[in-house]
Amino acid sequence: MQTSLLQKMIEQLQCLPGVGPKTAQRMAYHLLQHKRQAGTELANTLATGLAEIGQCKQCRNYTELELCDICTNSRRTQNTLLCIVESVSDLAAVEQSGHFSGRYFVLHGCLSPIDGVGPQELGLSQLEEVLASDGSDPSKPLVEEVILALNPSVEGEATSHYIADICKSNNVAITRIAHGIPVGGELEMVDTSTMSHALMGRKQF
Amino acid sequence: MQTSLLQKMIEQLQCLPGVGPKTAQRMAYHLLQHKRQAGTELANTLATGLAEIGQCKQCRNYTELELCDICTNSRRTQNTLLCIVESVSDLAAVEQSGHFSGRYFVLHGCLSPIDGVGPQELGLSQLEEVLASDGSDPSKPLVEEVILALNPSVEGEATSHYIADICKSNNVAITRIAHGIPVGGELEMVDTSTMSHALMGRKQF
Ligand SMILES: [Zn+2]
Ligand SMILES: [Zn+2]
Numbered sequence A, B: 001m002q003t004s005l006l007q008k009m010i011e012q013l014q015c016l017p018g019v020g021p022k023t024a025q026r027m028a029y030h031l032l033q034h035k036r037q038a039g040t041e042l043a044n045t046l047a048t049g050l051a052e053i054g055q056c057k058q059c060r061n062y063t064e065l066e067l068c069d070i071c072t073n074s075r076r077t078q079n080t081l082l083c084i085v086e087s088v089s090d091l092a093a094v095e096q097s098g099h100f101s102g103r104y105f106v107l108h109g110c111l112s113p114i115d116g117v118g119p120q121e122l123g124l125s126q127l128e129e130v131l132a133s134d135g136s137d138p139s140k141p142l143v144e145e146v147i148l149a150l151n152p153s154v155e156g157e158a159t160s161h162y163i164a165d166i167c168k169s170n171n172v173a174i175t176r177i178a179h180g181i182p183v184g185g186e187l188e189m190v191d192t193s194t195m196s197h198a199l200m201g202r203k204q205f
Helices: A005-015 A021-034 A036-052 A088-097 A124-132 A154-169 A192-200 B005-015 B021-034 B036-052 B088-097 B124-132 B154-169 B192-200
Strands: A081-085 A103-106 A145-149 A173-176 B081-085 B103-106 B145-149 B173-176
Touching: A005 A021, A005 B036, A021 A036, A021 B036, A021 B088, A036 B005, A036 B021, A036 B036, A081 A088, A081 A124, A088 A103, A088 A192, A088 B021, A103 A124, A124 A154, A145 A154, A145 A192, A154 A173, B005 B021, B021 B036, B081 B088, B081 B124, B088 B103, B088 B192, B103 B124, B124 B154, B145 B154, B145 B192, B154 B173
Parallel strands: A081 A103, A081 A145, A145 A173, B081 B103, B081 B145, B145 B173
Antiparallel strands: none
8 A cells, every 4th residue: 555645744743852653643633634824834944944054153053044143143242151052952941041141152962982972073173263262353252251051961071171171272261050950950951040040150160 | 133944943833733832942953953854854745745635535534635545445345334433533543443444434523503513514415425325336335334433522412413314314224333432532542442342332323
């Protein structure tokens, strides 16, 4: 028997995280029954988004432009704090706390030699360029302090130490977000109030 | 600030049932990070599926063809049982029990005058045509017994009585699936074993 379009829809919806066969089936029926228009718009946005969204040239945040919203926001380029996160989800978690108005750098991972993730995969030479700026070029704003907001894992620690060395050789202060994030917990799951405390209580690294 | 493509993705993913802002965000990041290829295929399938999947001319099951897989399956057209369900999800639930090898008729709802759902919206004239066949035309197989597999709601009961009248005037026997489905429960949530019992123990309506 040939695979029907409906079967294909149900199968492919399972590429979404947390979506198994039952949920995928419910989604497909729901779209067909009630949301043809909205589902079609979603399909177009997904196709365009997945083709066009890349990484910000400066901070590796997701954007379809050369530079992201944050890197081109003049209120934020005047701020000399740079928060380093493992993922864009973590960036969003820090943003949602409302307690940070500096810029970011997104590693998209952590050092993990076993998985073949080294300094290059994390864009650390790009980070070095960001930190090397003396602020004379307005397109390369000054960074005076790096705030590490990495997960408290073994890889996160190793990555923190590696970045600390880059900061030292560029005379940039380095801190880490404070206790408040449960060890073993996931940064992106933290509530905004805990995240605020962690940002306020940051310590010398 | 202009809406970014990523924001559009997160917003539009919420047209999926059970997907709120947090889940939509996680889905968007997951696709961007790990599933660009699969996500793009999903987008194409959704666009095609939502444009092309319509209702089977005979049973109103979802299909991109004129007739669905079930209506064109010769093993099933030889079977003179016709199971009437409210939705394609309910059809799938009966199929998964593995205890039914007849055909279906999908109402896509229940009689509900307040919501403007009358016999026409449920395709009951189409059902009447199916039941009127004397089996001499191989493209219109004979139906000897209708099995009602509607939810035990007020609307389900009203609809059952309406269909019973159509069956009587066409000399088609009518039964309903047996106890086993909890009253007030949703048919599509029933486990396959309960569904099997309900089909086996069907009674004269
Ligand atoms: Zn940026
Ligand atoms: Zn059919």
